[in-house]
Amino acid sequence: MTESSPPRGGSAASKRKDARRNQQTLLDAAAAVFVTSGVDAPVREIAAKAGVGLGTFYRHFPTRADLVIAVYRHQVDTCAEAGPALLANGPTPFAALERWVDHFVDFLVTKHGLAAAMQADGSGFDALHAYFIDRLVPVCTQLLDAAVAAGEIRPDLDAYHLMRGIGNLCIGTDSDPRYDARPLVVLLLAGLRRPHRT
Amino acid sequence: MTESSPPRGGSAASKRKDARRNQQTLLDAAAAVFVTSGVDAPVREIAAKAGVGLGTFYRHFPTRADLVIAVYRHQVDTCAEAGPALLANGPTPFAALERWVDHFVDFLVTKHGLAAAMQADGSGFDALHAYFIDRLVPVCTQLLDAAVAAGEIRPDLDAYHLMRGIGNLCIGTDSDPRYDARPLVVLLLAGLRRPHRT
DNA sequence: TGCAAAGCGGAACAGCGTTCCGTATCGTAT
DNA sequence: ATACGATACGGAACGCTGTTCCGCTTTGCA
Known part of the structure; x- marks a missing residue:
């Protein structure tokens, strides 16, 4: 790849x-x-x-996807590169994951229709989906693994599903003012936390 | 006659x-x-x-939405009516909520493209979105309130956002075999749980 | 300056949702 | 049984998409 x-x-x-x-x-x-x-x-x-x-x-x-990729390639790369940096500087791996996810959501939410386009089937946007996945899943995996290793979260979820879920939650944020994806993303991450040890 | x-x-x-x-x-x-x-x-x-x-x-x-609504109206109504029943029979309000959400996810996942159509903007599917919201949000609110009253979950999230989030998570389940929305929905609900009191 | 090769513009094609109207059918009054 | 008005039907046609194709223009090199 x-x-x-x-x-x-x-x-x-x-x-x-x-x-x-x-x-x-x-x-x-x-x-x-x-x-x-x-x-x-x-x-x-x-x-x-x-x-x-x-x-x-x-x-x-x-294809249209090539254009979208070209337009946002730099920002996606920046997002990918932010992962290791956050992991190095963050207080804990989970905190780093939270921040990284926040960046990602920021990115998606400010690009009208991007989240929807990424999951759209058969619209010629498959390459876009693939690019995001290829570029960001490895980073997310790294963050996830670190958080698991630190005992902060359960190992239930792979990075692909997490990325996919976050991306899905961000769909429609631009078209519906009363919908805000952020609390839901926070909740998703909260659900990932390992119950406090005794 | x-x-x-x-x-x-x-x-x-x-x-x-x-x-x-x-x-x-x-x-x-x-x-x-x-x-x-x-x-x-x-x-x-x-x-x-x-x-x-x-x-x-x-x-x-x-409009196309009218057709979709007409085709699925009965199933949506059934889903709506299942809410109170589950609440009455379930061991706890949260358990009832989980089951109800499970039914809803089942419904969405088995209808190819329904979840995506529901959130699609400007495709003439707005009426579809409105119908689902009108019909199901009240039921979901009831379940949510009961769970909150029972102290099982935090009151952070309103029913609209929960429904919307679940619907979004179900997008693309049909087109991508390796994607499964269910674990993410479970995680979302888990994130809603109130941390155990001391 | 001459002249391929590379690139350009937009007409044209295919597929979509939706509208419109001449024609066929239905139900009824005769 | 027939005639006739209201109702409903079928599909051509419109406007909007993404995408392809090809005659013409521009470029860069000899």
């Missing part, structure tokens, strides 16, 4: 100048549109905002 | 014979298609299976 699947072969400078420029324009436009219209924004809207045609869009990002 | 003055009052038998027949055919076809293709099955597929045109479909069910 070293390399997932970048849109094009070499990422750096193996293309024509205008091609690279358009790709960047597209990324910027997508980032802007995602904020206002969510990640489900029509491809045409993004292409229009970038001032390019549909052909250009699809050449750079064969 | 006993229906001789149609122009008045009743909602049921005031239509033409073929209309009622087609409505039932549509319901049967939908129920069958939902099992195989999920609740997101194309309207055309359902209409074709029922052997009727699209116009007929939309006259009977102005």
Whole structure:
């Protein structure tokens, strides 16, 4: 799982100048549109905002998921890298896990429709799901294992299910103002705690 | 029999014979298609299976949500009615809540895509979401209150959030075989438990 | 400057939910 | 039995998606 699947072969400078420029324009436009219209924004809207045609869009990002991944790759990587750091600095592994999960929820909740898109079936977003899982499950596993080793939580749950559950809980936070995923995520983690030893 | 003055009052038998027949055919076809293709099955597929045109479909069910509600109304009502019964027969309110939630999860998990459709935004499924909430939140509130009164759980969470969280956790159970929502739901409820008093 | 090769734009295709209206059927009054 | 108005039907058509395809333009090198 070293390399997932970048849109094009070499990422750096193996293309024509205008091609690279358009790709960047597209990324910027997508980032802007995602904020206002969510990640489900029509491809045409993004292409229009970038001032390019549909052909250009699809050449750079064969599937919508590739675009979303490209837009958020940096933030996902940052989130992944925060795991070990929190583990090193946190008072306890469980506290580190709590904070890391909080970061993750923050990320999901601020990206309209991202959580939903990640779990959506057959919408061509499978690659997005896979990317998140590949990148974050190992980190989550590390945090979970440490907390288990410290005797803070039960070993019942694997990282995949935890990530998946958190992601699911974050669905719809943007469309329904009265729904707040955070308390539920807290509860989920609380349910994981090992009953205090006697 | 006993229906001789149609122009008045009743909602049921005031239509033409073929209309009622087609409505039932549509319901049967939908129920069958939902099992195989999920609740997101194309309207055309359902209409074709029922052997009727699209116009007929939309006259009977102005929106897709109306169809889904009509198909599952009975089961939702059954679920709602099970609440008080479980509360009366269960050893403790929390046990009743657990069982009731289990029934609810069973229901959601066996209907492909139902959980996802319920939370889907702007897909015309809002009415579906509203129906579930209207029907089940009161029951859940009753169970929750009883458990709180019995000192079994913390009063942190309102029924809407719990229902919503459970519904969200059930999303994607059908499309991903390795994902199982049940343990997560159990964990969520476990997180609700009041720490044992001294 | 010339000229492949690489890239671009947008028309076109397929599939969706939904609307609309000419036509067929039903129920009844004659 | 027939005629006729109300009711319901079927499916073409519209608008919106994602995606593909191909004639034309731009680029970068000789």
